[in-house]
């Protein structure tokens with residue numbers, strides 16, 4: 001950021017990193033995310049991971065009531081060597097070649113089309129810039145507003161609309177810059193398998209993922225997201241999966257945070273926290289079966305704010321992941337950031353009604369996970 005930018009940003013509480021070029025990733029139309037036209041429908045829908053999502057997020061952050069708290073920073077493309085801190089050279093080469101050849105379907109629903117690779121590089125570079133901003137001490141809270149999303153992208157393969165692991169690259173940058181411990185909290189409705197895989201053998205990165213219990217979904221996603229996937233070697237006990245029953249809403253998520261996420265972060269003591277924020281855990285998402293509303297996202301944001309204040313000197317990087325209902329996702333993100341900024345009053349009311357929540361089953365599941373952590377070999381929980 002230049003001096004003028006720094007002056008403009010003074011007094012603002014959140015830095016957003018964004019680049020318009022990310023809308024150029026065109027995922028096409030078809031039956032939901034298949035890219036296929038069965039030939040008998042009059043109206044084909046946009047692929048759920050389309051640019052309308054981020055256009056509405058940009059819009060609500062610029063025109064919504066949170067706008068005075070935000071300053072804007074221009075993202076930038078990642079350089080190929082930067083990608084190798086998380087991804088294998090063979091995989092990066094596969095993506096470069098796919099782009100040169102005019103595109104490729106890398107796995108189900110995941111289309112690298114003309115323009116996609118440049119957008120993916122922008123998403124990765126923008127997440128790196130946002131992290132660097134925090135590491136250089138220029139701010140405490142940054143939000144990388146990026147697409148394509150990243151948390152399913154593993155070191156050597158694409159998965160679930162993701163090519164490059166934006167959050168994973170940012171975490172690795174923090175470690176390479178001298179941070180000893182980084183915690184990732186992933187609230188996207190799907191298992192953050194790519195980020196988990198990248199740090200599966202490391203005790204320097206605590207990856208926590210709250211997701212619906214979707215299991216594996218084919219060769220690109222062999223991980224199950226179950227409680228047993230705890231990490232390996234030195235990393236054993238540093239990947240905590242919290243699969244929540246379908247229909248878990250605000251109360252269930254807050255309970256899971258208070259009972260599992262908060263104590264784990266307390267025991268781990270990270271130098272920096274990364275929140276992988278997906279809004280597909282909302283009540284209206286076509287890609288998820290959970291029931292979070294603005295209130296729940298706001299409360300999660302507030303809990304993460306408290307965790308960052310207590311444990312990481314306030315340093316928090318938020319990285320955009322999924323979220324496919326183009327109206328509600330923008331509102332949910334706005335509410336999450338309200339919570340993260342610990343603003344005293346809700347700035348936005350929920351524009352649409354929500355489904356009722358039955359929190360009795362999620363509470364049982366969360367209690368069972370907690371017992372498992374306590375009696376099992378999760379190092380962080382051993383003495384509790």
Ligand SMILES: [Zn+2]
Pocket residue numbers: 188189190278280321322323
């Ligand atoms: Zn997702």
